Amino acid sequence: MAEIPYAPERIRVLPSWLLGRAAARGHRLVGEALGREGMRMMHHAVLATVAELGPVSQADLGRVLRVDPKDMVAIIAELHRDGLVRRTPDPADRRKNAVSLTGAGTERLRRTARLGDEANDRLTAALTADERAQLVDLLTRIITPPDGGGD
Numbered sequence: 001m002a003e004i005p006y007a008p009e010r011i012r013v014l015p016s017w018l019l020g021r022a023a024a025r026g027h028r029l030v031g032e033a034l035g036r037e038g039m040r041m042m043h044h045a046v047l048a049t050v051a052e053l054g055p056v057s058q059a060d061l062g063r064v065l066r067v068d069p070k071d072m073v074a075i076i077a078e079l080h081r082d083g084l085v086r087r088t089p090d091p092a093d094r095r096k097n098a099v100s101l102t103g104a105g106t107e108r109l110r111r112t113a114r115l116g117d118e119a120n121d122r123l124t125a126a127l128t129a130d131e132r133a134q135l136v137d138l139l140t141r142i143i144t145p146p147d148g149g150g151d
Contacts, residue, residue, distance in 0.1 A: 019142075026123045033115040037108065042067070044116065046075055047101065047109040050085060055098040057090055084108055 004021065011017050027041070034044050045065055050056055053064070062072035076099055079085040084105035090096040101109065124132045 029119040029123050030116050033119040034112050037112050037115060039112050042075060043079060044112045046079060047084060047105055050099055050101050051109055055100040057096045057098060061099060
């Protein structure tokens with residue numbers, strides 16, 4: 001296991017520091033797991049979003065995932081090259097491409113979702129099922145501003 005970076009005691013008890021360390025470990029575990037399928041986390045996120053939203057424009061994908069349009073074009077091109085997504089003219093606006101999963105994309109997403117779940121199980125292995133559910137609830141409340149606005 002990676003060594004926890006030094007921080008003064010006053011810092012080590014701050015929720016922000018602990019959340020950052022937990023997030024870094026989670027990213028590392030998930031990134032390594034997805035890497036076994038030759039995938040990066042953002043590629044997995046795009047596949048999962050396309051699966052959930054159905055055919056979706058590249059522009060909408062970028063907005064939903066908060067990815068720069070140039071970066072989204074590159075990600076979609078890589079996924080298309082690997083046969084995981086198809087780009088077809090959007091019936092609502094022929095100037096846009098609608099992105100959808102191929103059969104291979106659906107299968108890759110199924111495998112990477114399983115790997116991501118396994119990595120998250122490793123991340124939360126010290127917790128009971130009830131504690132994990134509570135953690136998810138608490139984190140959801142932390143990232144959702146009470147007034148519904150953004151930060």
